Amino acid sequence: MTPGTLISLLLLLVPGIAAIFYFNSIRLATVVAASVDEVLSVLLFWIMPPRGFFFVDHTTDIFVFMITSIYLLSSIYSLRYISNKNATGLKQDTYYLLINLFAVSMLFSAQVNNYGLMWVGIEATTISSALLIMTEKTEESLEATWRYIIIVSAGVTFAFISIILIYYSFGTLTVSTIINSGITNTLFVRVAVSIALIGFGTKIGVFPVHTWLPDAHSEAPSPVSAMFSGVLLPTALYVLYRIFEIDPIKSLFIWFGTASIVAASLFLGYQARYKRMFAYSTMENMNLALIGIATMNPIGIAGALYLLISHSFSKAGAFYSSGNILRSTGTKDVGSVKGLSRRMPFTSAALLMSSLGVSGTPPFGTFFGEILILYAMVLVNAVPQFIIVVIFLVFAFVGINLNVSRMIFGPPGEYREPGRLMPAVALVASMVPLAIGAFFMVVNYAIL
Amino acid sequence: MLTLILETATQFLFVLLAAPLFAGIFAKFKAMVESRKGPSIFQPYFDLLKLLKKETLVPQGSSILFRYVPYVAFGVYCLITLIIPVVIPVPIIFTASADFLGGAILFSFAAFLKMAAAMDSGSNLAAMGVSRLASFNFLGEGALITVFIAVSLITATDNPYTTNQYLVSNPSANITLVHVFATLAFFMIFLYETGKIPLESSGMQELGMIDESLNYEYSGRLLAVNKWSSYMKQYLLGSVLLNVFLFPWGLYSTYPYFLLDIPVMIGKWLLLIFIVMIIETTLAKVRLFKILDYLAVAFTFSILFLLLSEVMH
Amino acid sequence: MIYDGIVYLISASILVSAFYIQGQRYIMSMIRGQLVQSILIAAASFLLAYLENSLDLLILGALILILRGILITYMLETRMPRRKSYVFEEGVNVPYLFLVDLVFIVIAVFIIYSIIFSTLVPISQPGNSSTLLFPLLLFFQGIFLITSRRSTYTQIVGYVEEENGLVLLAIFLLPVPIIIEASVFLDVLALVVISSVITVEKSTHERMEELRG
DSSP: OOHHHHHHHHHHHHHHHHHHGGGSOHHHHHHHHHHHHHHHHHHTTTSOOOSSSBOOOHHHHHHHHHHHHHHHHHHHHHHHHOOTTTOOSSOHHHHHHHHHHHHHHHHHHHHBSBHHHHHHHHHHHHHHHHHHHTSSOOHHHHHHHHHHHHHHHHHHHHHHHHHHHHHHHHSOOBHHHHHTTOOOOSHHHHHHHHHHHHHHHHHHTOGGGOTHHHHHHHHSOHHHHHHIIIIIHHHHHHHHHHHHTTSOOHHHHHHHHHHHHHHHHHHHHTOOBHHHHHHHHHHHHHHHHHHHHHTTOHHHHHHHHHHHHHHHHHHHHHHHHHHHHHHHHOOOBSTTOOOHHHHOHHHHHHHHHHHHHHTTOTTSHHHHHHHHHHHHHHHTTOHHHHHHHHHHHHHHHHHHHHHHHHHHSSSOOSOOOOOSHHHHHHHHHHHHHHHHHHHHHHHTTTTO | OHHHHHHHHHHHHHHHHHHHHHHHHHHHHHHHHTTOOOOOTTHHHHHHHHHHHSOOOOOTTOOHHHHHHHHHHHHHHHHHHHHSOSSOSSOOGGGGGOOHHHHHHHHHHHHHHHHHHHHHTOOHHHHHHHHHHHHHHHHHHHHHHHHHHHHHHHHTSOOHHHHHHHHHHOGGGGGSHHHHHHHHHHHHHHHHHTTOTTTOOOSSOTTTOSSGGGGTTOOHHHHHHHHHHHHHHHHHHHHHIIIIIIOOOOOOOSTTGGGGHHHHHHHHHHHHHHHHHHHHHHSOOOOTTHHHHHHHHHHHHHHHHHHHHHHHO | OHHHHHHHHHHHHHHHHHHHHHTOOBHHHHHHHHHHHHHHHHHHHHHHHHHHTOHHHHHHHHHIIIIIIIIIHHHHHHTSOSSGGGOBOSOOOHHHHHHHHHHHHIIIIIHHHHHTGGGOOOSSSTTOGGGGHHHHHHHHHHHHHHHHOOBHHHHHHHHHHHHHHHHHHHHHHOOOOHHHHHHHHHHHHHHHHHHHHHHHHOOBOOOOSTTOO
């Protein structure tokens, strides 16, 4: 066993080991496991496993890093956010158990070298995360959980047809073999890739099959929403990307992405609840990344990766600060929250930065990602889609920031910061994209 | 030519004269199963004769439609008699006037005429029956036509005689998927169209009646004609079911053997009566609005296997 | 030839079972219908295993029988309320459902089939792609069952039916590696277990003001 394979394996095993502590201090074990995973994922950049059971390249590294980071942040944030008092749907310990399994299933789908097992991993993410949505049991959260289970699993099942077709065309399901095999342009492969777009697109939030997304994001507890939006959707996108690589059908994917961005921006415009608004913003960002990948152009893919990694931190920050606001105000309505800036300065700062981050404001990493993707769109002659996307990105930008500024500014209300840990985590998460942006400017100075 | 004329005459007269007999046999058998003595098997003939002798009353305000439609409908059923293989398995003189689909549409036409005439009577009960019939028939007639199309797809022709001969000469075609399900659907339609028990209990009580209510305002000779055409309709549908779907064998076409067709058809009908009687005596009548479910099932099967037959060939 | 006929017969019975499930109001009949369907699929798998001398298909058939047939039925039945044979779903309009179902299936399946799947050559049965129609029909029938009903149980049965369609497609076209098929089965089982947690809490699903738009 090479060191690389060992690291990949450990990434999967460590959260599993934390799950063993179910009856005894699982909260602490989860945070420790997440930190160890974070370190391992950084090591993975330099020590990569050879192609065997795992298939890890630098693209995978970025996704693994995202997963472990948000896993770490969410488990720290959960220490204060989730307590036995408000976790009425699940026991607190079960919550942490499921968080660990959720992380394992995502890491598994991202690293495994087999389309069939990738599908199994994506299905496992649904299983492990479904009950997390109903941690705080209300009628709405039960309904949201159910919609999540039934819509996503029905959609992902559809993707299994494409797995069968891939196996039929290539006689194997090994990712590395198929990508390098060269025989691609048959009808069945094209059909397989198109079906995968709808199937895995259910999990990514592609337009006609996105309906579970706002419900699940708005009803789940904030750390879970952060994991959903920050890393679960990108993991599904990663699997789709691996299938897309077999036979890139650019125009279909770009058009679907464009339509989804239009839909997301329109829905986003009239949302009265801030967590739902951020959910639609996730949908918009994911589809922009989908377009970036669909250009199949080094610039576009780089842009998609920049966008995804900055977005995952920004969106995590947005959901953490939403969680703080929800804890201290008790309402999800944008209209009922006013003047946060005086009484909750850290949360307000985190919320402002993350909302600027998710909507793609210049110094943040998301902005550079978006610019690269838009540039790649022009490079592949997707000009009409480019125009539509730009218009609706502006629309979404205005929508989000208008709502957030309404919540932050104004006469101060009777609010209080919920402790120190939760605002701190939110602030950290929302500042990382700034660092990514700065990193981008330093590293890619030549491009600019 | 002489043979042809004889065959035509045989078929027409047999259907015309023997149709009430099967209703009588059915009633008698059913009574025997229910441990009753039951009427004579010739009771339908006595009924018809009695009605023909009685006075005919026409409701006030009804138009010419009410008075003449029974005869027109009777004529339509006579025409159907001449174009589908109900006794003789080879084409007879008038066969060329319509095909399978034409036969199905003529059935629908006769049903429509009777409904229009019943509405014309102005009676509330008749109107209720018509509304029931109309809301069921949109599925029933649709299924009937689709079943005929499905069968004609098997032989790629909509000539019922060809279908019959094809099924006789290819026994394995009788157990193909499409054929089995078309038969099932057609049998369901047969039960509905002839008003058998899971769907309609015969008799003049208004709660469950559908087809019977069309005759509500008729009396005397007009009622006799209407009843006679109902018997013919039952015979025609049942014979199509037997000769084209269920049991196509055993019919002769050459002189003088075609006369044997008459006992053969009677034998086949006894088989069908036996099957229907088992259903009638073991099942309870379903509620009125459940009939729509039943017809939807028949319609679904007919459409689905119509499409399957198209895809599989 | 005779085996072809049997395969068609089993496929058609599976389809009939799908329509049976669609037409039921009572939850128990639906669960039993699902059991019959799984047994029929296992039978198809065993038959093809015998024809092809394939060990994979044999194991697959046994897996279907145990995991789909017995375990899932057991899971669903034990989660039912006490008087389970009386639990039914309100507002099921069978004729309407069947008609819409027909339109949906005609559009979805026959177009997909005639464009793509009719050109596939199944490995399991050389030169006979028309059996592939049945898995597709079953698959879309499952999707339609999920979308047309409001009860939690019905939607689970719809999901299982959809998965059954996939298994049948794999059996008829070409069995995917047994390891993957087994993980798929376990996934579905786990999902049914997870969903049955919700059936206890919430048995029907209506529109909600907070989850709009």
